[in-house]
Amino acid sequence: MVKSNKFVSIDAGATTTCFYSSSKIITRSTRSLFDIKKRKMKNNCLEIFEELKTKKIYMTGVLSDVIGENQTLLKKINGEDMKIQYVSEIDSIAKGALSYINNRAENIETALIASCGTGLCLVYFDKGKITHLGGSAICGGTLLGSLRLMLRRKIKIEELKKYTPENYNHSMDYVLNDFTKQTIGMLPPDTTFSNFANVSYYPKEQSEEEIICSVLNLVSENIVSTASLAIKNTPAKNIIFTGNVIRFPFVESVIKKYLTDFNLYFVKDCAVVARGCLIS
Numbered sequence: 001m002v003k004s005n006k007f008v009s010i011d012a013g014a015t016t017t018c019f020y021s022s023s024k025i026i027t028r029s030t031r032s033l034f035d036i037k038k039r040k041m042k043n044n045c046l047e048i049f050e051e052l053k054t055k056k057i058y059m060t061g062v063l064s065d066v067i068g069e070n071q072t073l074l075k076k077i078n079g080e081d082m083k084i085q086y087v088s089e090i091d092s093i094a095k096g097a098l099s100y101i102n103n104r105a106e107n108i109e110t111a112l113i114a115s116c117g118t119g120l121c122l123v124y125f126d127k128g129k130i131t132h133l134g135g136s137a138i139c140g141g142t143l144l145g146s147l148r149l150m151l152r153r154k155i156k157i158e159e160l161k162k163y164t165p166e167n168y169n170h171s172m173d174y175v176l177n178d179f180t181k182q183t184i185g186m187l188p189p190d191t192t193f194s195n196f197a198n199v200s201y202y203p204k205e206q207s208e209e210e211i212i213c214s215v216l217n218l219v220s221e222n223i224v225s226t227a228s229l230a231i232k233n234t235p236a237k238n239i240i241f242t243g244n245v246i247r248f249p250f251v252e253s254v255i256k257k258y259l260t261d262f263n264l265y266f267v268k269d270c271a272v273v274a275r276g277c278l279i280s
Helices: 043-051 064-068 071-078 089-102 140-151 197-201 208-231 249-258 272-276
Strands: 008-012 016-021 024-029 056-060 083-086 110-116 120-126 129-136 192-194 238-242 263-267
Touching (some): 008 064, 008 272, 016 272, 024 043, 056 064, 056 272, 089 110, 089 120, 089 129, 089 272, 110 208, 120 208, 140 208, 208 238, 208 249, 249 263
Parallel strands (some): 008 056, 056 083, 110 238, 238 263
Antiparallel strands (some): 008 016, 016 024, 110 120, 120 129
16 A cells, blocks of 8 residues: 655665656666765755655665755755655565566465665565565676676676577586586586686686676576575565566576576566555
């Protein structure tokens, strides 16, 4: 249930901030909105608040406290009676994802939600009970940061959307079938067992495509392995993936390749967490 039709909800993530107001969505990079060192909002952030003037702000995300610390400025825009309500990011992830899926006529009561953003956050939902299961630091931030280091330039998001696993021959990795045709445990022969190891032992000049695909592969397989280990400790058969990283076809393909024993859902709405913080 949405608490009001006159609201602004904000998911202030480490990379992107999403403003959601009466079905209007505004996203901006965190760097463009905040001076993190000075804990201040920049002018273009204040301009968004001017546009989305409200008396109540629902707020979640790792940088929501930066906005909260600038309440004096916000009250000049919205009035002295403006209120800020902080909402747990874990609750927002779970409720936003479940609401989105169940609005499509699904009826999921138990699921693992994998929020694939700057980092990877895993949340377990079981008949209304929400539990944070942990996560991983290897996700979207690793993807963009590693590529900038390797390519010596800033990578554009649109560049990453054109790659799929079919573009990659694992030239930078060790893969099981490079050494043996045997199945080891539950691992199929084409499983990566050491990312970038081939570069260490057999160095050669790598193309940009090989480098981009190798890092996409690293991040994708980390999402798979972390999620699969987490869900094994639960009775859930549903996994819901959210976050900007799952918008890359490479990542979605790897997830579908390995997690064949589960019902997989992909929520690519950038406002899913911002909407989640409005659900009581």
